[in-house]
Amino acid sequence: MHIVVLLKAVPIVGTxxxxxxxxxxxxxxxANGNDEYVLEKALKLTEANGGEVSLLSMGPASAIDALRKxxxxxxxxxxxxxxxxxxxxxIRGTVDVLVAALRKIEFDLxxxxxDTSDGLGGVVAPAVAARLGLPYLSYASEIxxxxxxxxxxxxxxxxxxxxxxxxxxxxxxxxxxxEPRYPSLRGIMQARTKETTTWSLADLGIDPASVGEAGATxxxxxxxxxxxxxxxxxxxxxxxxxxxxxxxxxxxxxxx
Amino acid sequence: xNALAQVPLxxxxxxxxxxxxxxxxxxxxxxxxxxxxxxxVVFSDQPxxxxxxxxxxxxxxxxxxxxxxxxxGHAAIFWGFVILVVGTADHVTLGLVHSIIAWxxxxxxxxxxxxxxxxxxxxxLGSVAYMLFRRVVVRPRRLTxxxxxxxxxxxxGAVVGTELLAEAFxxxxxxxxxxxxxxxxxxxxxxxxSVLPSxxxxxxxxxxxxASVILVCYFLVYLPRSKHLHIVTAIFNAFLRKVRPRGELxxxxxxxxxxxxxxxxxxxLGWKDLLDGFTCTECGRCQDACPAWATGKPLNPKTMIMGxxxxxxxxEAGMSLLPWIKPASPAPGLTQPIVDTAIPFDAVxxxxxxxxxxxxxxxxxxxxxxxxxxxxxxVLEESRFPAELTSSFNAMERYGNPWxxxxxxxxxxxxxxxxxxxTAASVAAAGxxxxxxxxxxxxxxxxxxxxxxxxxxxxxxxxxLEAAGVSYAVLGQEESCTGDPARRxxxxxxxxxxxxxxxxxxxxxxPRTIVTACPHCxxxxxxxxxxxxxxxxxxxxxxxxxxxVEEGRLRPDRADARTMTYHDSCYLARxxxxxxxxxxxLGSVxxxxxxxxEKNGRGGFCCGAGGGRMWxxxxxxxxxxxxxxxxxxxxxxxxVATACPFCLVMLRDGLAxxxxxxxxxxxxxxxxxxxxxxxxxxxxxxxxxxxxxxxG
Ligand code: SF4
Ligand code: SF4
Numbered sequence: 032m033h034i035v036v037l038l039k040a041v042p043i044v045g046t047x048x049x050x051x052x053x054x055x056x057x058x059x060x061x062a063n064g065n066d067e068y069v070l071e072k073a074l075k076l077t078e079a080n081g082g083e084v085s086l087l088s089m090g091p092a093s094a095i096d097a098l099r100k101x102x103x104x105x106x107x108x109x110x111x112x113x114x115x116x117x118x119x120x121x122i123r124g125t126v127d128v129l130v131a132a133l134r135k136i137e138f139d140l141x142x143x144x145x146d147t148s149d150g151l152g153g154v155v156a157p158a159v160a161a162r163l164g165l166p167y168l169s170y171a172s173e174i175x176x177x178x179x180x181x182x183x184x185x186x187x188x189x190x191x192x193x194x195x196x197x198x199x200x201x202x203x204x205x206x207x208x209x210e211p212r213y214p215s216l217r218g219i220m221q222a223r224t225k226e227t228t229t230w231s232l233a234d235l236g237i238d239p240a241s242v243g244e245a246g247a248t249x250x251x252x253x254x255x256x257x258x259x260x261x262x263x264x265x266x267x268x269x270x271x272x273x274x275x276x277x278x279x280x281x282x283x284x285x286x287x
Numbered sequence: 288x289n290a291l292a293q294v295p296l297x298x299x300x301x302x303x304x305x306x307x308x309x310x311x312x313x314x315x316x317x318x319x320x321x322x323x324x325x326x327x328v329v330f331s332d333q334p335x336x337x338x339x340x341x342x343x344x345x346x347x348x349x350x351x352x353x354x355x356x357x358x359x360g361h362a363a364i365f366w367g368f369v370i371l372v373v374g375t376a377d378h379v380t381l382g383l384v385h386s387i388i389a390w391x392x393x394x395x396x397x398x399x400x401x402x403x404x405x406x407x408x409x410x411x412l413g414s415v416a417y418m419l420f421r422r423v424v425v426r427p428r429r430l431t432x433x434x435x436x437x438x439x440x441x442x443x444g445a446v447v448g449t450e451l452l453a454e455a456f457x458x459x460x461x462x463x464x465x466x467x468x469x470x471x472x473x474x475x476x477x478x479x480x481s482v483l484p485s486x487x488x489x490x491x492x493x494x495x496x497x498a499s500v501i502l503v504c505y506f507l508v509y510l511p512r513s514k515h516l517h518i519v520t521a522i523f524n525a526f527l528r529k530v531r532p533r534g535e536l537x538x539x540x541x542x543x544x545x546x547x548x549x550x551x552x553x554x555x556l557g558w559k560d561l562l563d564g565f566t567c568t569e570c571g572r573c574q575d576a577c578p579a580w581a582t583g584k585p586l587n588p589k590t591m592i593m594g595x596x597x598x599x600x601x602x603e604a605g606m607s608l609l610p611w612i613k614p615a616s617p618a619p620g621l622t623q624p625i626v627d628t629a630i631p632f633d634a635v636x637x638x639x640x641x642x643x644x645x646x647x648x649x650x651x652x653x654x655x656x657x658x659x660x661x662x663x664x665x666v667l668e669e670s671r672f673p674a675e676l677t678s679s680f681n682a683m684e685r686y687g688n689p690w691x692x693x694x695x696x697x698x699x700x701x702x703x704x705x706x707x708x709x710t711a712a713s714v715a716a717a718g719x720x721x722x723x724x725x726x727x728x729x730x731x732x733x734x735x736x737x738x739x740x741x742x743x744x745x746x747x748x749x750x751x752l753e754a755a756g757v758s759y760a761v762l763g764q765e766e767s768c769t770g771d772p773a774r775r776x777x778x779x780x781x782x783x784x785x786x787x788x789x790x791x792x793x794x795x796x797x798p799r800t801i802v803t804a805c806p807h808c809x810x811x812x813x814x815x816x817x818x819x820x821x822x823x824x825x826x827x828x829x830x831x832x833x834x835x836v837e838e839g840r841l842r843p844d845r846a847d848a849r850t851m852t853y854h855d856s857c858y859l860a861r862x863x864x865x866x867x868x869x870x871x872x873l874g875s876v877x878x879x880x881x882x883x884x885e886k887n888g889r890g891g892f893c894c895g896a897g898g899g900r901m902w903x904x905x906x907x908x909x910x911x912x913x914x915x916x917x918x919x920x921x922x923x924x925x926x927v928a929t930a931c932p933f934c935l936v937m938l939r940d941g942l943a944x945x946x947x948x949x950x951x952x953x954x955x956x957x958x959x960x961x962x963x964x965x966x967x968x969x970x971x972x973x974x975x976x977x978x979x980x981x982x983g
Pocket of ligand 2: 589
């Protein structure tokens, strides 16, 4: 079984800063938290049933640290799509690139995290599935893989629904899949020599003008730091009193 | 000697002894073969310190006297044993030793030996009786009633008793030209001969002499398997002790591709660690001192060391006594994981690395390095650790501090101060050596940078520096965690990553002295960075501030009329011996009366936050900080002073949660806050000082 995990390198949560161009700076990056959860599940499945996990990421050169960490967790190899022309890609451009890359890889399952901490679009995965013509199973709290297909528990308002699909298929997972592991030192050392393939746009046969800032279908106008809000009520009290105060606060506003 | 030659089967005495000695040597050699399976360790540094340790800890046994009664008893037995060896040697050589000792000085050496021997024999018997009384009646909690303990005590008593009896029978029956010198045996012998016929006296001599030799031989054969082996090993353990700073954990090469990371089996321990196991006397002093054990957690340093010895002995079980017979299969004990055999998994994580066990151990056993070795293996190879540590590790790796705060927030604590806190980067703008010309670099530490309570301490520290006119700078955004928590949680990888980054920064600025208010930073910067090439002069703020007061650069004059107790930080007092300085800072504030807790200085009791426990849940047993707070309240003090950011937080919380609101009006404060508050208001040496509000 070959599982590909889409992994996005995002700015370290809490340290995001806007650059002079008003875009989020991509200096020090970490793997998107949600992606680590599906990676963990992919590793568990291949450990139990045999198989390999590959990573696919589109991002700047500094994304390699996040990929190495994921390789240290136990993934077998990484594909890194990296090209100057990609900066400022819109969702459609991103989907084009990922689809082109995935066409070069033979896989049984494609795992994606619920969304990314910096983009919050949440539409890349279904779009990729649609373009590849693959079944799309979403909001998985549990994933079971067999030789020929996959079944998941899909979160629903009343509990969960069980869904099945034949492979290849795309599965979007949630944090209910379980805490990602902490890589061992042996894993970190092995990750240094694991296979990473870097693809440029030319390698994928994509016209640079169709992606990036130039080919974007949505346009970035600017960004602003929200004004500091005031008037927050901060409750500082021992746990019992604090809980009571918060309940009162909500009750007086008829929120509970 | 005539009498000896008349003992039936006398020639068998030396034969029996030689056989027992051979069995003893073979058993000891088997221990050494187990040592050979462990990791090599070389001890060649500081020979004088090592020799001194042998005298101080093995011969004078200073640590034994912390508990006076048993200390005296033990000393009597030890010295009695040493001197009585002469008598035994004389018996098994059929009088040869006597002839040799009586040869010089006209026999005076022998004559002087006799009364000493006699007195010691009686004191050994008395001590054995006292020790038995302790085990049976007093029953201190630290002693476990074991068969080994009984066997050893009774054997000692029996050997000494029979030897004394043999001497008495001999003198009573055959007389002795030096009888006048045997001040106990002679009166006893005379008394016996006055009631017993000579045949009975002869029989008494034969039986007691044979009995003493047989008992000694049994002792020799039994010893290598007993806790009493420490009479052989303790001297070596003292010589081979850790002489590097105690706060320096063993170095580790993370690039060694094939190596085992940390300690998993006893083969991964150094052979000195196995010697530790064979040296443990099961006295339980470590257990008594352990805050984790005292608060009902599964960790017990004594049973861990005993467990290691049991594993080593288990490994020996598959080995023949004869070294040339190779075992059919490798001994299981060698490949068994230590965790969950000698020590439960949870217990490995209960340790606050406070070092109280190491400090208490009379035979210089090192517990903490072993526990951290186990943690290293669990973290680096198995990724098995309390779940809450994942986020601490990630935080230190990604943000450079366990608080998950961005570096840009590192100077938030300076906001609102009436003076500028200079950063090294801004000072260095004046020239590359500008920072090294400063009096000191203030290493703020993550706690003081990010924890709201400790930000006040940082403000107090710079207030004192300003008031004294000290030229200083801080690293600001360029500082990151020293890595102490990561290292003590076993994550050597993150430690080295952080340490290398800090060393690169510090080497760029080359500060003359680093001052820090955090004992953990102090210990790691000063004692551990050397392993990675960082050598700095590091001073704790208690030392630096007490010097400023001494030199008259700070003149505290506002009275603080409180009785205070001072809580010693483990990494300050026990690990680094800084005990007087924080007290002298407190003493310099007019009006403060210091009241010591029972456990203080090197014998202090941890606050519960060391060893990375600050970032772990404390869900086993009761809380360590609650226990320490109870001890602090017991002094009746009106304030609790600390000199460590973690102790401060732990005691503040302990006071807030103290039963019946006993801690309600009692503040926990850092010594710098107390000192700063007593500096003249408004200005000092012509400088404006901030108004320091007292922490709520
Ligand atoms: S270091 Fe402290 S907590 Fe750890 S075993 Fe020793 S006494 Fe107990
Ligand atoms: S380790 Fe040391 S203190 Fe602890 S029981 Fe053994 S000899 Fe005593």
